[in-house]
Amino acid sequence: MEEEKEKIQFELTAELIEQVQGFVESQNDKELQKLLKEFHYADIAEILDELNLEEAVYVIKLLDSETTSDILMELDEDNRERVLKNLTAKEIAEEIEELDTDDAADIIAELPEERQQEVISKIEDEEHKEEIRELLTYEEDSAGGLMAKELVKVYETWTVAGCMRRIRGQAKEVTRVHSIYVVDKQEKLIGRLSLKDLIIAKSDQKIADIAKDNVDYVNVTDEAEEVARIMSKYDLEAIPVVDDKQTLLGRITIDDIVDVLKEEADKDYQLAAGITGDVDSDDTILELTRARLPWLFLGLIGGVGAFLIMEGFQEAFGKYAVLFFFTPLIAAMAGNVGVQSSAIIVQGLANDDVKGSINSRLLKEMLLAALNGFILAIFLFLFVWGIKGEVNTALAISVSLVAVIIVAGLIGTFVPLFLDKRGIDPAIATGPFITTSNDIFGILIYFWIAKMILGI
Amino acid sequence: MEEEKEKIQFELTAELIEQVQGFVESQNDKELQKLLKEFHYADIAEILDELNLEEAVYVIKLLDSETTSDILMELDEDNRERVLKNLTAKEIAEEIEELDTDDAADIIAELPEERQQEVISKIEDEEHKEEIRELLTYEEDSAGGLMAKELVKVYETWTVAGCMRRIRGQAKEVTRVHSIYVVDKQEKLIGRLSLKDLIIAKSDQKIADIAKDNVDYVNVTDEAEEVARIMSKYDLEAIPVVDDKQTLLGRITIDDIVDVLKEEADKDYQLAAGITGDVDSDDTILELTRARLPWLFLGLIGGVGAFLIMEGFQEAFGKYAVLFFFTPLIAAMAGNVGVQSSAIIVQGLANDDVKGSINSRLLKEMLLAALNGFILAIFLFLFVWGIKGEVNTALAISVSLVAVIIVAGLIGTFVPLFLDKRGIDPAIATGPFITTSNDIFGILIYFWIAKMILGI
Numbered sequence: 001m002e003e004e005k006e007k008i009q010f011e012l013t014a015e016l017i018e019q020v021q022g023f024v025e026s027q028n029d030k031e032l033q034k035l036l037k038e039f040h041y042a043d044i045a046e047i048l049d050e051l052n053l054e055e056a057v058y059v060i061k062l063l064d065s066e067t068t069s070d071i072l073m074e075l076d077e078d079n080r081e082r083v084l085k086n087l088t089a090k091e092i093a094e095e096i097e098e099l100d101t102d103d104a105a106d107i108i109a110e111l112p113e114e115r116q117q118e119v120i121s122k123i124e125d126e127e128h129k130e131e132i133r134e135l136l137t138y139e140e141d142s143a144g145g146l147m148a149k150e151l152v153k154v155y156e157t158w159t160v161a162g163c164m165r166r167i168r169g170q171a172k173e174v175t176r177v178h179s180i181y182v183v184d185k186q187e188k189l190i191g192r193l194s195l196k197d198l199i200i201a202k203s204d205q206k207i208a209d210i211a212k213d214n215v216d217y218v219n220v221t222d223e224a225e226e227v228a229r230i231m232s233k234y235d236l237e238a239i240p241v242v243d244d245k246q247t248l249l250g251r252i253t254i255d256d257i258v259d260v261l262k263e264e265a266d267k268d269y270q271l272a273a274g275i276t277g278d279v280d281s282d283d284t285i286l287e288l289t290r291a292r293l294p295w296l297f298l299g300l301i302g303g304v305g306a307f308l309i310m311e312g313f314q315e316a317f318g319k320y321a322v323l324f325f326f327t328p329l330i331a332a333m334a335g336n337v338g339v340q341s342s343a344i345i346v347q348g349l350a351n352d353d354v355k356g357s358i359n360s361r362l363l364k365e366m367l368l369a370a371l372n373g374f375i376l377a378i379f380l381f382l383f384v385w386g387i388k389g390e391v392n393t394a395l396a397i398s399v400s401l402v403a404v405i406i407v408a409g410l411i412g413t414f415v416p417l418f419l420d421k422r423g424i425d426p427a428i429a430t431g432p433f434i435t436t437s438n439d440i441f442g443i444l445i446y447f448w449i450a451k452m453i454l455g456i
Numbered sequence: 457m458e459e460e461k462e463k464i465q466f467e468l469t470a471e472l473i474e475q476v477q478g479f480v481e482s483q484n485d486k487e488l489q490k491l492l493k494e495f496h497y498a499d500i501a502e503i504l505d506e507l508n509l510e511e512a513v514y515v516i517k518l519l520d521s522e523t524t525s526d527i528l529m530e531l532d533e534d535n536r537e538r539v540l541k542n543l544t545a546k547e548i549a550e551e552i553e554e555l556d557t558d559d560a561a562d563i564i565a566e567l568p569e570e571r572q573q574e575v576i577s578k579i580e581d582e583e584h585k586e587e588i589r590e591l592l593t594y595e596e597d598s599a600g601g602l603m604a605k606e607l608v609k610v611y612e613t614w615t616v617a618g619c620m621r622r623i624r625g626q627a628k629e630v631t632r633v634h635s636i637y638v639v640d641k642q643e644k645l646i647g648r649l650s651l652k653d654l655i656i657a658k659s660d661q662k663i664a665d666i667a668k669d670n671v672d673y674v675n676v677t678d679e680a681e682e683v684a685r686i687m688s689k690y691d692l693e694a695i696p697v698v699d700d701k702q703t704l705l706g707r708i709t710i711d712d713i714v715d716v717l718k719e720e721a722d723k724d725y726q727l728a729a730g731i732t733g734d735v736d737s738d739d740t741i742l743e744l745t746r747a748r749l750p751w752l753f754l755g756l757i758g759g760v761g762a763f764l765i766m767e768g769f770q771e772a773f774g775k776y777a778v779l780f781f782f783t784p785l786i787a788a789m790a791g792n793v794g795v796q797s798s799a800i801i802v803q804g805l806a807n808d809d810v811k812g813s814i815n816s817r818l819l820k821e822m823l824l825a826a827l828n829g830f831i832l833a834i835f836l837f838l839f840v841w842g843i844k845g846e847v848n849t850a851l852a853i854s855v856s857l858v859a860v861i862i863v864a865g866l867i868g869t870f871v872p873l874f875l876d877k878r879g880i881d882p883a884i885a886t887g888p889f890i891t892t893s894n895d896i897f898g899i900l901i902y903f904w905i906a907k908m909i910l911g912i
Binding site: 040042076164167168176177194195196199200232233234235237254255257258261262265266268269270272273274275279280281282285288289292293295296297299300302303304306307310311314321322324325326327328329330331332333335336337339340342343344345347348351353354361364367368371372375376379380383405430431432435436439443 | 652729745762789798807817820824832
């Protein structure tokens, strides 16, 4: 058990990395293998992510392909790409042979077009090869792109005893048996069974009699997000995938869905922060610039818009310079309220719990914004009045603030709902997009109302 | 299969809700039962979430407790609270009897203190009662708070045949058998088995011989987030929970982890948008105000800070009113850059892939911000120069912009890293917090540099 304690408490220390680098440098294969044998493949992947390319390739070539195929799957995508470039097509094919079809297809899909065929042709297991070829034909973000061909399938006419005997063979190839799928002679999915049901049943019972016929499934063309929604709503750990004729094609397991959910959450989070594309903090400065600059440019345009508005009101500056000093406050409040209201709608849409009409949403947000705005305006009024002693100016600024907050809340609520109705991902509406448009509208409304109240 | 197609394509329509309401009103129990029988409990929960309290309670009391216990678990937390208030302690106890221990404990924990004991005392199954009592003693966000007592356990000394016989009994109580846990005489966890291993093994083999001794586990006091990290890193679908003496206490399944991950992502997303507390779009205006107002208040204080700075520079810039017209632009850029850089760090920290020293992070962000800033400054320079024809002013504004962007990026990078080192959730550093501080610093830096360049 001592070994196990280490596994859970695995920590990526500088010493450990140095130790591995030392063994690689001195080509001390025996010690290196002994050291790495202790670790889970996910941990070894973490170590390799810290090595340079040459060292990482050395380790990959040293270990057996059963371990290294799993390590490859866990590497950072960029690092995997670099490592694969340094392996021959034959070596990659050997890794592929060890992987389940879904992972195998994912790795091959990452290779450059011309290498894909070369690697596939080097796969020895003909069935594996054909299955991978099939999986590569599906869209990446579809049920077909997520599914694996490995599953346990039985025919309805079999007996429990016969079934047990035959699935012993099938099960060896399947890492985790979640469900046993029951098909008819035409390979159509007609039910499911758990291993537990099989163990509890009498050995002479017919599969058709003990199978559950309420089996959830998805179509091979369904979107990954939809599959994730169904699996998490119905608490499924695996779901079979069928074609339009109900033919059983594969199955999707919950671990793939965990990845889909994580990616979705990451993407929405980044969009809200004004970052496009799937970047992480370890990407290059150029990649990060490409993800960040367009949104900053949008902000720049918004700022120029605000400048033009303020210049339009320039004449008022002489007497009421103080109005201009509050524009950053107005812009900030408009932006913050917009982001808050859009974020809550985007999240509600993602979790599928935004119900009721757009109008009732807008009414609710208006009341909410009015309440928040009123409370904030009281403080602002007291501050301006106290510091400037001008009731009118204080009133003009506070009343405008309430109006700006209400409009900002309405825009923040309306835009994502509108985009969603149009079939556009509402997540793009949060962050810089809402902030920028609210800055401009906010400042415009602010000066209009202030002008009216002050009678400029 | 027809029935099934409906299940997957379940859609919550106004007609369906009206139909249910009609049956409730006319107390047409037979038709109501017939209608609802077609649906999955998660779908029925969606319907109930749309009914008023009286109608929902009517449906709950009509259906058998095996179905309604699952429905209860799927209801909106607020609706569940209201429904439970309308059930007697005895009725709640009947629901509880049907639930797995982890769900049962979660429901009881939501009840008011005084009702908890009353409900527990009404549970008839003594073992279930004791197990729930035990689970209630653990922290909600710990492994103990997530785990269920239901699991399949075998002793190392058993044979495969004996094991099969005995687990037939245990397995009936466990919805999904992920792993069979092997313990020694002292109930210490020493290994695991899959049902598959058991089926493949010969019936006279000893469990000790076929069990895998590399079993991952967590301690009952470990944090939920840590459990989620381990389970998703090592791709586990269930993990056993032990105490300090390695005694097997329970197990956690992947569906609970999916919920933990979702909640975490939702919380981070809301924090980034300036919303605290776990609210959704259907909460009351008062709840939403409580979640949103504090952050807006922070923004108000930031805006007041910006006002004070601008007022301080009023005299200096009598001649350069145009400078003031660019403060919303400067504030927006400082805010956007700060949010971008902090979001990427917060996400990296959450995914555990921020490596290297703080200094190297800051250096990278500085280069990135300088690059972005330089590109944006060129556009701004050309715009101001073109529209105003004053090279000095254009230069002052653009150079300040670069400086502001660099400082904003550094603050956005440093603050979450600093908070994380201090053991504070870095997610609070994104959104309004960073925006507000960057607004103030940004405007201050902007005026300083502009003053220097213009030689005022």
